[in-house]
Amino acid sequence: MDKIYLERYEYLGYARYICTSCNHCTSKMGISYCSIKMRGCCSYFPKFELIDIHRMVKSVDGLQVLKRIVDNPGTVIYNYYLHAKGYFDREGYLEYLKNGPEDDGIKDKTIFFRACPFVKSGYGCTLPPVYRNYVCNFYICDEVMSNVDKKEVMQQYIEERSRYARWVEWENMSLERILSEHHLNFRCDFEGTIKLLQEIPLDIYEFPALEEINVIGMNEKDA
Ligand code: SF4
Numbered sequence: 001m002d003k004i005y006l007e008r009y010e011y012l013g014y015a016r017y018i019c020t021s022c023n024h025c026t027s028k029m030g031i032s033y034c035s036i037k038m039r040g041c042c043s044y045f046p047k048f049e050l051i052d053i054h055r056m057v058k059s060v061d062g063l064q065v066l067k068r069i070v071d072n073p074g075t076v077i078y079n080y081y082l083h084a085k086g087y088f089d090r091e092g093y094l095e096y097l098k099n100g101p102e103d104d105g106i107k108d109k110t111i112f113f114r115a116c117p118f119v120k121s122g123y124g125c126t127l128p129p130v131y132r133n134y135v136c137n138f139y140i141c142d143e144v145m146s147n148v149d150k151k152e153v154m155q156q157y158i159e160e161r162s163r164y165a166r167w168v169e170w171e172n173m174s175l176e177r178i179l180s181e182h183h184l185n186f187r188c189d190f191e192g193t194i195k196l197l198q199e200i201p202l203d204i205y206e207f208p209a210l211e212e213i214n215v216i217g218m219n220e221k222d223a
């Protein structure tokens with residue numbers, strides 16, 4: 001039976017929700033009509049904010065991940081975040097629209113034709129979990145969430161995710177304020193910004209323990 005549970009990386013004050021249903025995704029969000037199959041809901045183009053980059057600059061491994069993100073051809077560098085754009089099959093999407101898309105409850109049909117630059121077909125994410133952003137690490141689709149055996153525990157997962165998201169927002173604002181006081185940002189001085197982030201100690205967030213949940217009644221289908 002599939003499960004949802006919390007994995008903590010205490011030395012970095014970080015964590016993720018693991019959902020084993022993702023290994024054989026059957027959700028609408030995981031449908032792919034593009035060439036990159038079996039990629040779950042990794043149609044998303046991730047944004048790496050200051051809090052994520054702050055974790056990366058603390059180790060050689062993290063700096064290598066940062067280099068991969070910067071070197072990705074679709075990455076756009078903003079003052080205080082990086083946006084890693086990936087694959088989009090525009091022609092396939094336009095053809096799909098012409099033929100009348102299914103009424104599947106998904107408003108943004110581009111997701112069926114997109115893939116994150118870091119997802120590998122049939123394998124999943126190629127970034128180590130500690131360097132993924134919180135959307136990647138805490139997202140669980142509605143279809144899975146509505147098929148669990150302990151709804152009240154699922155609610156705790158949702159509340160803890162919201163609490164962490166508020167903390168992320170606060171941390172990003174604090175780091176931005178420090179950089180701005182030093183007249184630094186990624187666009188004007190990338191190396192200088194990384195150097196200052198390396199000097200700022202990481203704030204450690206303490207995740208509470210969460211009970212494991214079973215996922216029930218999800219039917220498998222090809223994505
Ligand atoms: S969260 Fe849902 S849509 Fe995303 S990979 Fe897991 S099962 Fe698939």
Ligand code: SF4
Nearest residue numbers: 042116118119125136
């Ligand atoms: S960074 Fe990894 S987990 Fe996040 S969307 Fe890309 S492949 Fe998926």
